[in-house]
Structures are given as structure tokens and as C-alpha cells.
Amino acid sequence: MKRSAGILLPIFSLPSDYGIGSLGKEARAFADFLHDAGQSWWQILPVGPTGLGNSPYTSASTFAGNPLFIDLEALAADGLLTEDDLASARLPVTDKVDYGAVYRVREPLLRKAAKRAWEQDGAAIRAFADSTPWLKEYTLFQAARTHFGRGWCDWPDEALRRHERAAVERWRETLAEDVAYHTCVQYWFFTQWAALKKYVNGLGIQIIGDVPIYVSLDSSDVWAEREQFLLDGEGRPSKVAGVPPDYFSEDGQLWGNPLYDWAAMKRDGFGWWIRRVEGAAKLFDAIRIDHFRGLESYWAIPADSDTAKVGQWEKGPGMDLLRVLTGWFSGITYIAEDLGILTDAVHDLRNESGLPGMKVLEFAFSGPDNAYLPHHYQPHCICYTGTHDNDTAVGWYTHATEEEKAFAKAYLGADDAESVRRALLRAGQGSVAELFVAQLQDYLGLGSEGRINVPGVAEDNWCWRMRPGMTTPALAEEIKELTHAFSRC
Numbered sequence: 305m306k307r308s309a310g311i312l313l314p315i316f317s318l319p320s321d322y323g324i325g326s327l328g329k330e331a332r333a334f335a336d337f338l339h340d341a342g343q344s345w346w347q348i349l350p351v352g353p354t355g356l357g358n359s360p361y362t363s364a365s366t367f368a369g370n371p372l373f374i375d376l377e378a379l380a381a382d383g384l385l386t387e388d389d390l391a392s393a394r395l396p397v398t399d400k401v402d403y404g405a406v407y408r409v410r411e412p413l414l415r416k417a418a419k420r421a422w423e424q425d426g427a428a429i430r431a432f433a434d435s436t437p438w439l440k441e442y443t444l445f446q447a448a449r450t451h452f453g454r455g456w457c458d459w460p461d462e463a464l465r466r467h468e469r470a471a472v473e474r475w476r477e478t479l480a481e482d483v484a485y486h487t488c489v490q491y492w493f494f495t496q497w498a499a500l501k502k503y504v505n506g507l508g509i510q511i512i513g514d515v516p517i518y519v520s521l522d523s524s525d526v527w528a529e530r531e532q533f534l535l536d537g538e539g540r541p542s543k544v545a546g547v548p549p550d551y552f553s554e555d556g557q558l559w560g561n562p563l564y565d566w567a568a569m570k571r572d573g574f575g576w577w578i579r580r581v582e583g584a585a586k587l588f589d590a591i592r593i594d595h596f597r598g599l600e601s602y603w604a605i606p607a608d609s610d611t612a613k614v615g616q617w618e619k620g621p622g623m624d625l626l627r628v629l630t631g632w633f634s635g636i637t638y639i640a641e642d643l644g645i646l647t648d649a650v651h652d653l654r655n656e657s658g659l660p661g662m663k664v665l666e667f668a669f670s671g672p673d674n675a676y677l678p679h680h681y682q683p684h685c686i687c688y689t690g691t692h693d694n695d696t697a698v699g700w701y702t703h704a705t706e707e708e709k710a711f712a713k714a715y716l717g718a719d720d721a722e723s724v725r726r727a728l729l730r731a732g733q734g735s736v737a738e739l740f741v742a743q744l745q746d747y748l749g750l751g752s753e754g755r756i757n758v759p760g761v762a763e764d765n766w767c768w769r770m771r772p773g774m775t776t777p778a779l780a781e782e783i784k785e786l787t788h789a790f791s792r793c
Contacts, residue, residue, distance in 0.1 A: 307739075309344065310343050310344060311744050312741050312743045313744045315348055315351060316373075316401060316766065317744075318330040318331060319769060321397070322376050322390075322393050322395065322406075323393075324372040324373060324401060325769070326374065328375030331500050334775065340784065341783035342792070343509065343787065343793070344508065344509060345509065346504065346512070351369055351370055351587065353371060353446075355522060357762055357766070358767070359757075359766055361516045361594075364442075364446065366515075366583070367579075369490060370493070371414060372407075374414065374496060376390060384417035389413050393409045399769060400767040401769050414485075418488040429488055432487075440476075441524050441527075443482075444472065444475060445523075446482070446524070456527045461475070512588060512589070514592045515580065515584050515592065517593070517595040517598050518545045518562075518595075521541065526562055532568065532576050533564060541562040545602065548603055548613065548615060551667070555611040556760075557760050566625075577625060577629065578629070578632055585633060585636050592639040593638055593639065593641060596661075597645070597646060599620045599626065600647070600650045601649070622653055623653065639662065640654050640657065660685050661686070662688060663688065664694065665690070665697075665728050665732055666700045669704070669709075669711045672711075678735040681737055687732045687735050687737035688732070688740075689741075693758075696746055696750050696754045697724065697728050697745075697746040698750060699753075699755060701720075701721045712724055729742060729747070729786065730786065733792060745768075748779070
């Protein structure tokens with residue numbers, strides 16, 4: 305990874321007439337903006353189908369793509385939808401995504417288009433299905449979840465819950481129409497994604513994607529491969545994932561994901577992880593390993609706990625897993641999301657793995673010894689103003705303590721939200737970090753209204769969206785000049 309710069313913007317934050325930023329003209333327009341701004345990287349969040357709370361970190365599959373990202377105009381261009389169909393799907397462009405409205409207008413159109421697609425492109429869809437090993441389980445999982453109207457742990461057919469082969473095949477036949485629909489949706493997603501990635505890479509821009517460390521209990525991954533997870537005979541976890549009280553939350557973060565059976569995974573040669581990264585490598589040019597510290601040791605919380613305060617640290621797979629992934633996929637660029645409660649053992653693991661870690665400027669202003677201050681950096685790291693879990697730069701300064709503001713003034717020579725925002729961007733660009741990434745909101749100068757996620761808070765997250773016209777030629781030129789001044793483009 306050469307010295308460079310990039311911008312963090314989730315796909316769902318793109319403006320669109322159809323509610324969610326699509327893989328079509330909106331994404332290409334943003335890639336053009338990145339190119340004009342002299343950026344080499346576009347960092348996004350996970351792109352799987354979302355679950356409760358619309359979080360990209362609670363997905364029904366670690367392999368599948370989100371149907372809300374599909375470009376409806378491309379389907380119309382292929383004769384699968386009409387102009388009247390598109391008109392019926394148009395939604396007002398607002399500052400926040402209305403996921404309920406998006407689902408209501410999109411799903412009927414996707415189902416309508418899928419029936420036509422099987423008639424028109426059936427051979428291509430079948431070829432895709434035959435070459436996509438995880439697809440059979442995922443499509444039946446989604447079809448059954450719709451049919452029963454509940455998560456798989458509560459399906460009334462016990463044999464299907466247990467993923468017994470006879471029941472799986474019986475229900476695959478019973479729900480064949482819905483299985484065909486979900487198969488078509490994934491065919492569209494991966495076809496459109498491949499075209500977008502080719503376009504973005506053609507501009508000299510690479511995509512950083514995110515591999516969440518855990519998967520959802522209510523996912524095809526857990527239902528179909530429960531031997532990879534610590535579950536009881538009914539498929540329910542006795543302990544779940546999260547983190548203890550930290551910077552973000554006094555009660556910690558109770559994620560609720562099932563924990564891996566790392567011993568079983570090691571005996572299997574970490575095959576599940578190899579397949580997982582292989583899938584991510586088809587989507588992204590670089591992969592951020594979420595919650596890297598959990599590979600050294602992870603916080604295990606009793607499943608009946610109301611908060612993450614109660615739990616214990618348990619040993620993770622460490623280099624046993626990382627050695628496999630870096631060896632098996634030597635051409636992939638990895639980034640270690642080494643944030644949170646860190647120990648010497650976590651730092652040692654990152655150093656032994658050779659992966660660059662993350663430095664977040666918004667964490668830096670407690671005093672001159674803070675490791676997130678740029679004068680402490682080693683070149684082999686990635687610097688961020690903030691991540692999707694942080695406030696914007698303006699929002700951070702607005703809510704910072706008086707001590708943080710005083711030190712920011714001493715360190716940055718800035719003493720109000722706007723001057724601090726600009727100073728943080730200059731500090732990151734001018735650092736020795738290999739890559740500097742800022743949220744687009746920080747270049748736009750937005751306050752807390754532009755925040756993507758507040759960890760530990762269940763509602764009103766993952767819905768900020770960029771309005772049309774925000775990414776202007778003047779802004780692109782401003783970013784390019786700053787990036788060029790520090791030899792990052």
C-alpha cells in the first residue's frame with residue numbers, strides 16, 4: 305500500500321431516487337468525485353443483507369449481497385422493469401434513509417423483475433447458482449424465514465431447524481418460487497457489483513471493505529454450519545459476543561452474536577474463514593478485519609445478561625488463524641481494526657501478523673503521550689479522523705471535554721469546531737501513516753447530524769445520507785490540493 309488517501313462513505317449513504325444508494329449511476333458518480341479529488345481508496349461498510357436495526361454488522365449472511373443496493377435502472381435497461389415501475393419506486397431524497405419505505409417499494413418490483421429474469425436470463429442465473437456454493441443454503445434460509453415469519457431458532461419444523469438433509473430438500477421444493485427469487489437477487493447483486501468494481505478500479509481507485517468478526521445468530525451461516533459455533537442442542541448460545549464498558553458505552557456493548565468454536569475451526573484448518581475471505585476478496589481490494597483484538601482474546605458474555613458489564617476474556621485463535629489467512633491469500637491487503645481495550649498481547653499479535661493498525665485522531669487529545677497523536681505514528685498504519693462509530697470531526701469537537709479542547713488548541717493551533725476540523729484533516733494528511741482516510745462528512749464540515757452510528761444505541765443509526773449536489777467540483781479540487789500538498793496523490 306503506497307502512501308495515499310481515501311474517503312469513507314457507505315453505499316447506503318449515496319443519494320438515490322430509490323431510497324438506497326444503488327450500484328449504478330450514484331456509485332459511479334461518487335467514484336468520479338474520488339478520482340477528481342485525487343483519492344486512491346474508497347472505504348465502505350459491509351454490503352450484506354441487513355437484519356434488526358438495519359445494521360450492516362447484523363446480516364443474514366456473511367457471503368450474500370444486500371438487495372437494497374441493486375440498481376433498478378439497470379433492471380429496466382434489461383427489460384425487466386418499465387418506466388412506470390421506476391416511477392412507482394421513486395422516493396423523496398431526504399437526510400435520512402427511510403428503510404421501511406424502501407422495503408415497501410423495492411421488494412415487489414424485484415419480485416416482478418425476477419419472474420421475467422428467469423425467462424430471459426435463466427441459463428446465466430443457473431450458471432451463477434451452480435458456481436456459488438453458499439447460495440443454496442442462503443436462498444432456502446431466506447425463503448423459510450419469510451414463510452415462517454420468524455428467525456430459524458423458532459421455526460416449527462424441528463428437522464429443518466436442525467438442518468437435516470431430508471427436511472432441507474423437502475422445504476427447498478416446497479418454497480421453490482421464493483428460493484428462485486432470492487437466487488435471482490444475488491445474481492443481480494454480484495453482476496452489478498462486478499461491473500461497479502471494474503469501473504472504480506479503472507479510475508485508479510481501490511475499495512476497502514469490512515469483514516465483521518462475528519455473524520448474526522439469525523443467519524444462514526449459523527443455521528447451516530452450526531458446528532462452527534458454540535451452541536447448545538437447540539442451536540442457542542450460552543455465551544454471546546460484545547465488549548466491556550469502554551469509550552463508547554458505560555454498560556459496554558452487548559452485540560449478542562454467537563461465539564465461534566475456535567477449537568473446531570482449527571481442527572478444520574479454518575476452512576470456514578478461508579471461504580469467507582475468499583468471498584470478500586471478490587468484492588474488495590483491501591479487507592478491514594473488524595474487532596481485531598477479538599482474535600487475541602474476546603469478551604464472552606452470559607447469554608441471559610442484560611448488559612455487557614458481566615463477562616470474561618477468553619483466548620482467541622491469534623496467529624493460528626492469521627497465519628492461515630495471510631498465507632492462503634498473499635495478494636490481499638488486510639487492515640487490522642485494532643481499536644478498543646488493547647493490551648500488550650494485542651499489539652504483539654498485530655506486529656507478528658504484519659498488518660497495519662488504525663490510528664483515530666478523535667481519540668488523541670487526552671495529552672502528549674496519547675498513542676493516537678500523529679507524532680507517535682510509525683509509517684505502517686492507517687490514520688482516520690474518525691470511523692463510522694465516531695462522531696464527525698465537528699461533532700466530536702462540539703461535544704469534547706474542556707480538557708480535550710484545550711489540548712487540541714495546544715497541539716493543532718485551533719480553537720473552534722471549523723478550524724479544528726480543518727486542522728485534523730491536515731494532521732492526518734501530513735502524518736507518516738501509509739494511508740489517511742476521512743469520513744466524507746468531515747470534508748463536508750457536517751456536525752453530529754452527519755453521524756453514521758452511535759455504538760450501544762439501538763435506534764436511528766445507519767441512515768445518514770448524502771444529498772445530491774454535496775460533492776461539488778470545488779470540494780473535489782479542495783481535497784485534491786490538500787492531498788497533493790502532502791504527496792498522497
